[in-house]
Amino acid sequence: MISIEFVAYDTKLLKLIFACVDGKTTIKVEGLLSPLLKKIEKQFDPYLKFLPAQIRGGTLYLSTTLPPIPSKPFERLVYSQIKRAFRFHTPDNLTIMVTKSCQCQCKHCLVHNMEDDAELSKNEIFSVIDQAQKLGVSQITFEGGEPTLREDLSELIRYINKTKATSMVVTNGQYLTEDYVQKLKKSGLDYINISIDSPHPLEHDMFRGVSGLFMDTAKGIRNSVRSGILTGILYIARPGNCDRETLKKLVSFCKELGVFELLIDKIVASGRWTGKDVLNETQEEDLIKFQQDIAQVEGKNLITNFFQFKKPTVFGCFAGRRWCYISPSGEVMPCMHIPISFGNVKQEKLSEIWRKIRKHPLFNRNPKACTYEEAMYRENYLKKIIGKGTLPYYIEELDLA
Numbered sequence: 001m002i003s004i005e006f007v008a009y010d011t012k013l014l015k016l017i018f019a020c021v022d023g024k025t026t027i028k029v030e031g032l033l034s035p036l037l038k039k040i041e042k043q044f045d046p047y048l049k050f051l052p053a054q055i056r057g058g059t060l061y062l063s064t065t066l067p068p069i070p071s072k073p074f075e076r077l078v079y080s081q082i083k084r085a086f087r088f089h090t091p092d093n094l095t096i097m098v099t100k101s102c103q104c105q106c107k108h109c110l111v112h113n114m115e116d117d118a119e120l121s122k123n124e125i126f127s128v129i130d131q132a133q134k135l136g137v138s139q140i141t142f143e144g145g146e147p148t149l150r151e152d153l154s155e156l157i158r159y160i161n162k163t164k165a166t167s168m169v170v171t172n173g174q175y176l177t178e179d180y181v182q183k184l185k186k187s188g189l190d191y192i193n194i195s196i197d198s199p200h201p202l203e204h205d206m207f208r209g210v211s212g213l214f215m216d217t218a219k220g221i222r223n224s225v226r227s228g229i230l231t232g233i234l235y236i237a238r239p240g241n242c243d244r245e246t247l248k249k250l251v252s253f254c255k256e257l258g259v260f261e262l263l264i265d266k267i268v269a270s271g272r273w274t275g276k277d278v279l280n281e282t283q284e285e286d287l288i289k290f291q292q293d294i295a296q297v298e299g300k301n302l303i304t305n306f307f308q309f310k311k312p313t314v315f316g317c318f319a320g321r322r323w324c325y326i327s328p329s330g331e332v333m334p335c336m337h338i339p340i341s342f343g344n345v346k347q348e349k350l351s352e353i354w355r356k357i358r359k360h361p362l363f364n365r366n367p368k369a370c371t372y373e374e375a376m377y378r379e380n381y382l383k384k385i386i387g388k389g390t391l392p393y394y395i396e397e398l399d400l401a
C-alpha cells in the first residue's frame with residue numbers, strides 16, 4: 001500500500017496534510033490552531049474518500065470544485081476556513097455569468113428571464129476579478145448563459161492571478177473544437193465542467209432544445225480531456241434522469257471519454273423549472289449509494305455528489321457564505337438560484353455589496369437547509385419573485401414589499 005502525503009498548509013500554528021492511499025484521501029490537522037479546523041476534518045473526512053483524487057505532476061487534484069494541493073489558491077481556501085471559525089465569511093468561489101446569450105433552450109434554465117441590461121465589459125470584469133481576489137476568493141468560475149459565446153473569454157481567464165485563484169469554465173460544450181480548447185488551455189484555464197443532462201443523445205438534445213448537441217458536446221469533452229485541462233461532466237440530477245440504468249450508461253460514457261470527475265448536483269425549482277418536481281430524499285440516497293457502488297466496482301472514484309456538501313451536517317448552504325454570483329449585467333447575488341441582487345458592481349464596490357449580503361438575516365446565520373429550501377426564504381422572498389418578470393430583484397424592494 002503506497003501512501004503519499006501532500007502538505008496543504010504549513011505554518012507554525014497550523015499544518016494541514018492530505019494523505020492519499022490507493023486513490024483514497026484522508027485529512028490530518030496538526031498544530032495549535034488545529035481545533036479550529038477539527039470540525040471540518042470530522043465532517044469532510046467521510047466524503048473525502050470518495051472524491052476522484054488524482055496525482056498529476058506531484059500535485060493532488062481532489063475535485064474540479066477545489067484548488068489543487070499544494071497550491072497558493074488552496075492555502076487561501078484554508079485561510080478562509082480559519083477566518084470562518086471566527087465568524088468572518090469571505091467568498092471562496094466567485095461565479096461570473098459573462099453573458100446571457102445561449103444557443104440552447106434548456107428545460108430547467110435559470111437564466112432565461114434575467115434582465116437584458118448591458119453586459120459587463122471586459123474591463124469591468126477585470127475589475128470584478130481584482131476585487132474578488134482582494135476579498136479572498138480561491139476559485140473563479142465563468143459561466144452564463146453560454147460563456148464560450150463571449151469572444152474575450154480567454155482574455156478573462158488569462159487575467160486571473162494564478163497565485164490567488166484557480167479558473168473554471170462551465171459550458172454546454174458545443175463549441176469546444178480542438179482549436180478553441182487549445183486557446184483556453186493557453187490562457188491558463190485550470191478546470192472545465194461540461195453539462196450533460198442524459199447519456200441518451202436524443203434525450204439530451206430534447207432537454208436542451210438543440211438537435212445534434214450531444215454529438216458536438218461529446219467531441220468537445222474529448223478535445224478538452226486531450227488538452228490536459230482537468231475535465232468534468234456536470235450532471236444535474238432530476239426525477240427522470242437518475243435511475244440506475246441511466247446512471248450506469250452515464251458512467252460508461254465518462255469512462256470512455258476519460259473524464260476526471262462526474263460532478264452531480266441536484267435540480268432546483270428555479271428559472272424554467274419553477275414549480276416542477278425536484279429529487280426526493282430516496283432519490284438523493286440512491287445517488288449516494290450509486291456513487292459508493294461505482295467506487296467499489298471500479299476500484300476508483302469518479303462521482304462527486306456535490307449536493308451532499310451543502311447539507312447542514314457538512315458545510316451548510318454555500319449561498320452568500322462561500323459563494324458569490326455576478327449576473328451578466330453586474331448584479332451581485334448570493335447564489336444563481338437566489339435571484340436577488342444586493343447591488344451592482346457598476347455602481348458599488350464588490351466588498352461593500354458582500355458586506356450587505358453578510359449582514360442580511362437570510363445569510364448572517366447557519367441555515368437549517370439550503371437557503372432556497374428554507375421556509376423563511378420561500379415565504380418572505382420567493383413568493384414575491386415568482387412570475388414577476390425579469391430577474392434579479394433588489395433586496396431593498398423585497399424587504400419593503
Ligand SMILES: C[S@@+](CC[C@H](N)C(=O)[O-])C[C@H]1O[C@@H](n2cnc3c(N)ncnc32)[C@H](O)[C@@H]1O
Pocket residue numbers: 102108109110111143144145146147170171172194195234236266267268269270271272273
Ligand atoms: C446556467 S448553466 C450556464 C453554463 C452553460 N450554458 C451550461 O449549460 O453548462 C450552468 C449549469 O447550471 C445548470 N442549471 C441550469 N438550470 C438549473 C436549475 N434549475 N437547477 C439546477 N441546475 C441548473 C445547468 O445544467 C448547467 O450545468
Ligand code: SF4
Pocket residue numbers: 102103104105106109110111144145146172208
Ligand atoms: S443551462 Fe446553459 S446551455 Fe442551457 S439554456 Fe441555460 S445557459 Fe444555455
